[in-house]
Amino acid sequence: MDIDTILEKQEKYMWGTWNYYQKPISIARGEGLYVWDTDGKKYLDMFGGMLTLSTGHCHPRVVEAIKEQVDKLIFAPSLYAHENAAVYAEMLAEITPPNLSKTYFALSGTEAVENTIKVAKAYTGAQEVIALRGAYHGLTALGMTLTAHPGFRWWGTNVAGVKHAVQPNCYRCAFHLTYPECDIACARDIEEIILKTTSGRIAAFIAEPIAGVSGLITPPPEYFEVAVAIARKYGGLFIADEVQTMFGRTGKYWSGSQHWGVEPDIMAVGKSTASGMPLSATITTPEIADKLSGSIVSTFQAHPVSVAAAIATLEVLKEENTPAHVAEIGAQIHEGFETLMDKYPLIGNVRGMGCMQGLEFVKDRETKEPAKEEMSALFEATRQRGLLIGSGGTGNAFRFTPPLVTQKEHVAEALVVLDHAIAEVQEMAM
Ligand SMILES: Cc1ncc(COP(=O)(O)O)c(C=O)c1O
Known part of the structure; x- marks a missing residue:
């Protein structure tokens, strides 16, 4: 055509x-x-x-894995245990920071992010979340609320409890300051926001290690250490939205947050996971994961064909160092x-x-x-x-x-x- x-x-x-x-x-x-x-x-x-x-x-390796899986079994709901999913979850645990070993699969980055927030709220018992201006986290009502980027909030739907701190953007600093004399004012702003605009107890601070949709805004080296310490001081977990940055995308490490010297409590990954087949994952510690176990079910979760593609993808990526x-x-x-x-x-x-x-x-x-x-x-x-x-x-x-x-x-x-x-x-x- x-x-x-x-x-x-x-x-x-x-x-x-x-x-x-x-x-x-x-x-x-x-x-x-x-x-x-x-x-x-x-x-x-x-x-x-x-x-x-x-x-x-x-x-070719991904194509072969998909064909092989399609010939055997296209789909079985996650109600039944499936070898691909168990094997791939273990493979993920081998490349994520050591504390993150339990995975919940979904299809899109948006779902993976939604699940990070669900599990953070369940674990902490708190409801408020700090995100960043300029962030992109997805297209559902919560995803769009967490997102703070022109063009993606037109719907006007807002989920209560989400506050946005300024983006660590040294080229266009919201405070018109210059790094390093600024003393990372953008990170310190998080404390001001928690104290003045929340109940004082937050469920999480969510951020992308490098803000992709906003044009690859890369924070100064100390940003995450300061920001995450403040979030934790007020009970919040650190959620790294690694939908864009996982699988070695940023170089040197498998995950983007490893560049910043902080270990996330929860990570969302998507995009590169399965070389174009839909698959995403929310990865966290056993302690946090067990707070939600059994209470979120989605039809296409851990789709056998997508997971077969993901296994082949990660094998190739590992072989290629x-x-x-x-x-x-x-x-x-x-x-x-x-x-x-x-x-x-x-x-x-x-x-x-x-x-x-x-x-x-x-x-x-x-x-x-x-x-x-x-x-x-x-x-x-x-x-x-x-x-x-x-x-x-x-x-x-x-x-x-x-x-x-x-x-x-x-x-x-x-x-x-x-x-x-x-x-x-x-x-x-x-
Ligand atoms: C950082 C980040 N989080 C979440 C999402 C949402 O992922 P998806 O489009 O797969 O729903 C995206 C998509 O661009 C993203 O860049």
Whole structure:
């Protein structure tokens, strides 16, 4: 079917669709780091299916595991114990911080986050939760309430008891302070919020180790130690939303929070888990987990086919020594981005870690006025040149979040395309 017919049907029969480009791309096939659209145009996928295709598109080991499972058993409800789920939960416990050993499976990151809050409330007996401005945590009523990002709160639904502290964003500090003289005022703000706007006892503090949807906002090194200590002082558990940052995405470690020297009490993971098959997990300590045991049931929980894909995915990621590999690829990306920043005044900020880095466009480096039209132009320019990237922040940043198996030659190829595309946009902006 040609793209115009697909778009016509989409427009007529679907709602809630979205897209970055003047005319949407329709992807028909994927292999490794590349995808092809319905017209046969090839793209290098440096958005990695929104950070989901950890092993790339249609990795042969993942495809084989899915086929094998489909031939044997497509589905059995979690009412019945299933080998895949038990085996994979053990595999997860081997790569999460040592205290986190018990998993509850679901399908989406949103559900995984919802379950972190449920279990935190059950364990602490408290109801209030501190989240961060700029965070993205999902699309249900609670997910949207925890989220504090323009464009994702339009529904107006609010679950009681959620308060938002300022985001640790040194490039655009909410307090107009400069690191390190600021003394991490953003983290200390949490105490003020707890004391002045809650009952004084909280269930949890939830945060992303690197805030993905907000454009890869990376906190200063001490932020989490200070923030988590304050949350714990008032009875709160620390929930790391690792939906984007798990599985070595940030390099060096399997989970993003390990960079910040804090051990979460509960973690939500999703996206990269099963190379594109739907699967997410809420992982916590046995003590916390046992507070909710048996009281949450979901039909497709621990779906045997998704879990088969997840096992194959993690086997591949372990064999590839992913945390170390991503650290290496991340250094190459960072260096490439710094070189682009030296060349193009449009680039105001380079940030992120590992296979999770991005750039922010500004009209002027002094005023930091967001360059949104220029960023839209970059999406067209990269699309034309066969490169997929992701949007981030409030329209003037992009996310470069390739599959975790990306090789140096892919990054080099992408950097050349970005160089040409940014040169075109910079020229336009002059
Ligand atoms: C940090 C974070 N948490 C939760 C979610 C929600 O995950 P899902 O879209 O799978 O429901 C996302 C999705 O982008 C996310 O980035």
